Amino acid sequence: MAAASAMARRAASWPRFLLSRAFAATVGAAASERPPKRVLVPVAAGTEPVEAAATADVLNRAGARVTVATADPAGDHGLLVEAAYGIKLVADGRVADLEGEAFDLIALPGGMPGSANLRDCKVLEKMVKKQAEQGGLYAAICAAPAVTLAHWGLLKGLKATCHPSFMDRFTAEIIPVNSRVVVDRNAVTSQGPATAIEYALALVEQLYGKEKSEEVAGPLYIRPQPGADYVIDEFNPVEWKCSGIPQVLVPVANGSEEMEALNLIDILHRAGANVTVASVEDKLQIATRRHKFNLIADVMIEEAAKREFDLIVMPGGLPGAQKFSSTKELIDLLKKQAESNKAYGAICASPAYVLEPHGLLKGKKAASFSPMAHLLTDQSTCDSRVVVDGNLITSKAPGSATEFALAIVHKLFGREKAVSIAKELIFM
Ligand SMILES: *[C@@H]1O[C@H](CO)[C@@H](O)[C@H](O)[C@H]1NC(C)=O
Numbered sequence: 027m028a029a030a031s032a033m034a035r036r037a038a039s040w041p042r043f044l045l046s047r048a049f050a051a052t053v054g055a056a057a058s059e060r061p062p063k064r065v066l067v068p069v070a071a072g073t074e075p076v077e078a079a080a081t082a083d084v085l086n087r088a089g090a091r092v093t094v095a096t097a098d099p100a101g102d103h104g105l106l107v108e109a110a111y112g113i114k115l116v117a118d119g120r121v122a123d124l125e126g127e128a129f130d131l132i133a134l135p136g137g138m139p140g141s142a143n144l145r146d147c148k149v150l151e152k153m154v155k156k157q158a159e160q161g162g163l164y165a166a167i168c169a170a171p172a173v174t175l176a177h178w179g180l181l182k183g184l185k186a187t188c189h190p191s192f193m194d195r196f197t198a199e200i201i202p203v204n205s206r207v208v209v210d211r212n213a214v215t216s217q218g219p220a221t222a223i224e225y226a227l228a229l230v231e232q233l234y235g236k237e238k239s240e241e242v243a244g245p246l247y248i249r250p251q252p253g254a255d256y257v258i259d260e261f262n263p264v265e266w267k268c269s270g271i272p273q274v275l276v277p278v279a280n281g282s283e284e285m286e287a288l289n290l291i292d293i294l295h296r297a298g299a300n301v302t303v304a305s306v307e308d309k310l311q312i313a314t315r316r317h318k319f320n321l322i323a324d325v326m327i328e329e330a331a332k333r334e335f336d337l338i339v340m341p342g343g344l345p346g347a348q349k350f351s352s353t354k355e356l357i358d359l360l361k362k363q364a365e366s367n368k369a370y371g372a373i374c375a376s377p378a379y380v381l382e383p384h385g386l387l388k389g390k391k392a393a394s395f396s397p398m399a400h401l402l403t404d405q406s407t408c409d410s411r412v413v414v415d416g417n418l419i420t421s422k423a424p425g426s427a428t429e430f431a432l433a434i435v436h437k438l439f440g441r442e443k444a445v446s447i448a449k450e451l452i453f454m
């Protein structure tokens with residue numbers, strides 16, 4: 027700690043270009059010859075967390091060095107950001123401290139009032155304007171193209187899109203396009219949480235080329251037909267019963283996949299479920315897999331274990347799934363859930379790493395992350411994107427995380443609710 031701050035003090039007296047070269051050299055030497063591309067994802071109170079996470083996660087997979095920085099005014103909460111839908115994140119730093127640093131991309135997540143809070147950050151406004159003037163790549167999704175970029179005058183004369191409910195805020199100089207992702211010159215815009223992966227892959231293509239974008243897309247298992255309805259492969263259909271507001275437990279661990287965790291929490295929250303996020307680590311703050319995106323859980327698993335839930339559903343990601351598997355409180359809860367015919371589920375690595383070894387897939391059909399499907403006893407449905415077998419629900423990968431959460435909404439609240447949320451997310 028002392029050494030680090032001494033280095034920071036010394037570094038503070040260096041000219042900016044020397045500083046960035048020194049840092050680039052450290053990181054670049056380990057990875058490849060060239061320094062990694064730098065990406066800034068600013069966040070603020072009310073930011074849509076699925077959009078922030080998809081941008082950070084996917085660009086990280088491409089090899090970019092992503093900085094998630096808070097644009098909120100400095101306050102008592104340090105780097106904690108109260109994102110939308112009750113999700114608490116911890117940023118890597120503050121936008122105010124990054125002025126003058128060079129980024130290859132600045133990408134603004136949406137959400138309200140998140141987009142308005144980004145708009146009101148003067149330092150961010152200056153940075154994005156400079157980025158645009160210098161021909162650098164900048165991007166925004168959901169409410170942010172209209173509320174933030176258009177407000178700053180940075181979409182003038184360009185083709186752009188945004189969430190349909192904000193389209194009327196586009197000024198006359200902007201050419202509105204009703205498309206999931208729009209690239210025009212150095213500005214990339216997109217529509218909503220369910221277009222966030224497509225948007226992030228378009229950003230990867232702009233920075234690294236088409237081949238890299240396809241390489242990153244592979245293990246995400248993105249939807250074959252964006253905009254199509256969700257599909258549930260259902261066996262032994264039963265009604266998932268709840269008395270009143272559905273009580274849902276989402277366990278999280280260090281190394282949980284952020285897009286999978288945040289889609290579950292966000293979408294179940296939108297549907298009106300009471301979502302409890304429980305840490306299986308030794309503290310509430312956990313670090314997710316890709317970005318080391320820090321998430322603050324609501325309770326520790328020991329606390330959650332005293333309660334009953336209508337559904338327990340796990341994100342994937344390694345080593346998160348392995349940690350779930352070795353957490354006795356969680357495994358006991360899951361076994362109790364299965365024995366009492368209550369709903370439980372898992373996505374990606376978790377069916378193979380948590381459910382299978384504890385006998386929780388016995389006699390059941392399940393989906394799995396394809397490269398791990400050989401670990402399942404019954405592999406007959408492991409190519410499906412979402413499988414429901416009685417009270418069990420499983421899914422495949424980050425690219426099916428939205429479908430997975432919508433299928434849960436369908437089972438808990440009915441088709442009408444699931445479709446209305448799917449539309450809000452620009453899933454279909
Ligand atoms: C929601 O869950 C919390 C525990 O996480 C519980 O204390 C609270 O009573 C629940 N609220 C409702 C409305 O079910």
Ligand SMILES: *[C@@H]1O[C@H](CO)[C@@H](O)[C@H](O)[C@H]1NC(C)=O
Pocket residue numbers: 280307308311312313320
């Ligand atoms: C889990 O991540 C948190 C947040 O980064 C860290 O403080 C904690 O030490 C980690 N726990 C383990 C067991 O690695």
